[in-house]
Amino acid sequence: MSKWSVVHTVTFLQDAYMIKSYLESAGIETLIPDEFTAQVNNFYTTAIGGVRLMVRTEDLESGVALLKEGGYINPENSVTDEEILIVGADSSTDMTCCPFCGSANIGKRNTPGMAMVILYFLLSALFPIFRSANKCFDCGKIWKFKKIRQ
Known part of the structure; x- marks a missing residue:
């Protein structure tokens, strides 16, 4: 066999x-x-x-x-599992540019959370429960901004 x-x-x-x-x-x-x-x-x-x-x-x-x-x-x-990086941000941080390469060619990347997968399986219904992250289309990095308390 x-x-x-x-x-x-x-x-x-x-x-x-x-x-x-x-x-x-x-x-x-x-x-x-x-x-x-x-x-x-x-x-x-x-x-x-x-x-x-x-x-x-x-x-x-x-x-x-x-x-x-x-x-x-x-x-x-090809799609690969990429690590989402955490970037510290305060009130002076420019969130319209990539913090790694400075490019303005960025967009949002929405991925389903564990709650979304469970709802798909149990209810067979689509609910908009996504976790959002930023992605740079020039360098390929994926990140989230985390506010820094001063």
Whole structure:
């Protein structure tokens, strides 16, 4: 019996089906273990970490190469777990610029908190409970301002 490895994870089941058909057209056998969970309720995919697409371990390298070639995996824009830095701020701090590189090309990054994940799972409802952080699009750093008491 052969072992299976996760080749890609997506948010929506229809994306997993597209990738599955792309890999199977190249002769790589695939498996979607979270298929029925995602069919029951789309919001469960966030709670379980996405819909996993698996290939046989011996086909993993060729599967990743095919996904890069097909544009399903983009190594330059891959999402990684980044550390949120805490930056001290007082009344004179310019919060419209990145404190690390000085760029004004910043934006808000909203991530769901643990309460959001629990609400997704228990109530299958979307509530706007997000934790906000700033992200610089030039240097890639993510931070929060924390007020310093003087």
